Amino acid sequence: MKVSVVGTTGYGGAELIRILHNHPEFEIESIHSTKDDLPIWQEYPHLYNIFDKKLEKPIPEKIAEHSNIVFLATPSGISGNLASEFIDMNIKIIDLSGDLRLPPKVYKEWYKLEPAIQALSEKAVYGLSEWNFEKIKKSSLIANPGCYPTATLLGLAPVVKAGIIDTASIIVDAKSGVSGAGRSLSRNTSFSETNENFKVYKVNEHQHTPEIEQQLGFWNSEMKPITFTTHLLPITRGILVTSYVQLLTEYTTTQLLELYQETYDSHPFIRVRPENNFPSVKEVAGSNYCDIGLKVDPRTGRLTIISVIDNLMKGAAGQAVQNANIMYGMKDNTGLDFTPLYP
Structure with missing residues (x-):
């Protein structure tokens, strides 16, 4: 083609x-x-x-x-x-x-x-590859998801769809490398401003907020607005999202890991980490993987979800090619099956 x-x-x-x-x-x-x-x-x-x-x-x-x-x-x-x-x-x-x-x-x-x-x-069909596969396959117009929404939604989807969390409790703490701001010159993304620095931006007004809420609402009609806060990391590429949700009933980390592993078992780019193992951005750099780690806090009844992607790959170009593969009936990982860069 x-x-x-x-x-x-x-x-x-x-x-x-x-x-x-x-x-x-x-x-x-x-x-x-x-x-x-x-x-x-x-x-x-x-x-x-x-x-x-x-x-x-x-x-x-x-x-x-x-x-x-x-x-x-x-x-x-x-x-x-x-x-x-x-x-x-x-x-x-x-x-x-x-x-x-x-x-x-x-x-x-x-x-x-x-x-x-x-x-x-x-x-336009929303191109979150793992969740809108059938619609993508039949479409000729795809709206590729944003980088923050991709990492956030892939992390939240299993518990939101299962209806096991308080839908008003979602807090998302998201951090991105500087390449997420694009290639255009600006003071805020210059070396002097970002090197050895770490800062919050677009507090309660990031444009990816309604995109995340919209998809969560499709999965669960009881969804309420989320708290979504973005930060700029002094690195070139990578996104790390930490999401906090309140569980409605008591679950162990082991039980929820089983839910995530079942959910993503047939999806080659989602790697659910073993218990007490949590991903970092370097471990997915240059690849189309999304790595997810979980931990339940039995004291508070809250679940912490850590999801990492490369913002330029799974958060942009990689997922776009994955969607093109789906549109043409190919395997998701055609032309994308390469290992992350390390170190």
Whole structure:
């Protein structure tokens, strides 16, 4: 299958090239950016003599004529408009931005941008691969989940769906590496500001909050608003989410680990850690894995859930390719079955 990538000069676009360049079924037909006629290795020198295509301006009709699927790795506020141009063409679309994940009114409130048309957002399938497999398989338009929501939802899903927690008790403490902010220059993500530093940001107003709440509500109609707090880690890539939930009845860690292991047994990218073993971000770096660890506190009746992903992989490009695999009836891990980088 022929593939095009729009928004190739961002980190998500670069990861798509890294994955797709060695994918056994997908072949990169074209790469696109506002920087026209520039060899991609001049943006990313690590691709020199490996991948020599030049950037082209995105012309939807031309892309749809030559490719079977297009990945939109452009910023929020841009992807929705591009998707609307592709929607009536014979091409599958995977949008890595937030433009199609929420109803227009909610999107405008949280993203402070003009939303995509309602018909488009209603048609898009939320691409949380492990949980929306059947819908993804039948869809031609995927809203790829955000990085924080992916790590948070994969950690919370089994207990939320099982209805064994107080739905008003969820507190999510999330931390991300600096690449989650994208490649654009800003003072807050400069070396001097982030090195040897650790800070909270967007307190009670992060745009991924309604995305998480929306999916939790699909799983459990009794869901209440969550507390979601984000922090910036002085590392390049990786997300660690610690979620705290109140159990409705008494459970042991062993019992809940069995629930998680049963839930994710057939999903190759979810690794539920053994009891008293907890994941760190370095252990999933460069991979499409989500590692999950659990611990019940019998004193308080609360469950602590730790989930880690690489924000550029399972949180963006890796999950996008996983969704493309599903759309074409391939195994989830086709072209993605590589080990994490370590150390």
